[in-house]
Amino acid sequence: MPPQLVAPTLAVHASFLAAMDEFRAEGAESVPHSGLARELTTWRSRWPTAEGFAAYVELAGGVLRDPRVDGVVPMTTRWWVDGDSYLGRVTFRHHLTPSLLTWGGHIGYAVRPGARRRGHATAILRAALPVAHHELGIDPVLVTCDDTNTGSRRVIEACGGVFEDQRDEKLRYWISAGAAASQRPHRPV
Numbered sequence: 001m002p003p004q005l006v007a008p009t010l011a012v013h014a015s016f017l018a019a020m021d022e023f024r025a026e027g028a029e030s031v032p033h034s035g036l037a038r039e040l041t042t043w044r045s046r047w048p049t050a051e052g053f054a055a056y057v058e059l060a061g062g063v064l065r066d067p068r069v070d071g072v073v074p075m076t077t078r079w080w081v082d083g084d085s086y087l088g089r090v091t092f093r094h095h096l097t098p099s100l101l102t103w104g105g106h107i108g109y110a111v112r113p114g115a116r117r118r119g120h121a122t123a124i125l126r127a128a129l130p131v132a133h134h135e136l137g138i139d140p141v142l143v144t145c146d147d148t149n150t151g152s153r154r155v156i157e158a159c160g161g162v163f164e165d166q167r168d169e170k171l172r173y174w175i176s177a178g179a180a181a182s183q184r185p186h187r188p189v
C-alpha cells in the first residue's frame with residue numbers, strides 16, 4: 001500500500017522517534033514560529049516512553065489550539081505514514097488570522113530529513129487538499145513558503161498553487177482545494 005495521511009497513531013512509535021532525531025539534527029528546534037519546534041522542545045523527553053507517546057498521540061489527534069500572536073486557531077494534524085514508518089506530517093489551520101493571511105497560511109507540512117526528495121511532500125499536499133475541502137471546509141487554501149525554499153515552492157506549484165504575491169520573504173499561493181481534489185486523485189509516490 002502507498003503512504004497515507006492518517007490521524008496520529010501509536011503504530012509508528014520507533015520511526016517517529018528516529019524522525020524527530022533527524023529534525024533535531026538539522027536544527028528544527030530553533031525555527032521561529034514553528035509548531036514542530038515547539039513540540040520538539042516541550043515533548044521530547046516524554047516521547048520515548050509508551051505512556052508519553054500515547055499522551056502525545058491522543059493530543060495531536062484532536063483539534064489543537066494553535067497559539068498565535070493575534071489569536072488562537074484550531075488546528076488538525078495528520079501524519080504521512082507508510083506501514084509502521086513515519087515519513088512526515090501536515091497541519092491544517094482551520095481559519096486565518098491576519099498574521100496567517102500574511103505569513104503562515106492554512107497548511108504546513110514537513111518531511112523527515114531522511115525521506116526527502118522522493119516526492120513525499122508533493123504527495124502529502126495533494127492528499128491534504130481533499131481533507132481540507134471535504135473534512136474541514138477549508139477552501140480555497142492559502143499555502144505559503146519562504147522565497148528561498150525551492151522544494152516547498154515546487155510542491156505548491158505542482159499541486160496547483162496560484163501565486164498571489166510576495167510579502168516580505170513569503171511567497172503566497174492559493175489552491176482551490178475542491179477543484180484540485182476532483183482533478184488530481186492522489187497517486188502513490
Ligand SMILES: CC(C)(COP(=O)(O)OP(=O)(O)OC[C@H]1O[C@@H](n2cnc3c(N)ncnc32)[C@H](O)[C@@H]1OP(=O)(O)O)[C@@H](O)C(=O)NCCC(=O)NCCS
Pocket residue numbers: 108109110111112115116117118119120121122123144145146149150151152154155158
Ligand atoms: C520542503 C520539504 C517539505 C520538501 O519535501 P520533499 O519530500 O523533499 O519534496 P518533494 O520530494 O515532493 O520535492 C518536490 C520538488 O522540489 C524539489 N526539491 C525538494 N527539495 C529541494 C531542495 N532542497 N532544493 C531544490 N529542490 C528541491 C524536488 O526535486 C522536487 O522537484 P520536481 O518538481 O522537479 O519533482 C522538505 O524539505 C521539508 O520538510 N523541509 C522542512 C520543512 C519545510 O520547509 N516545510 C515547508 C514549509 S512551507
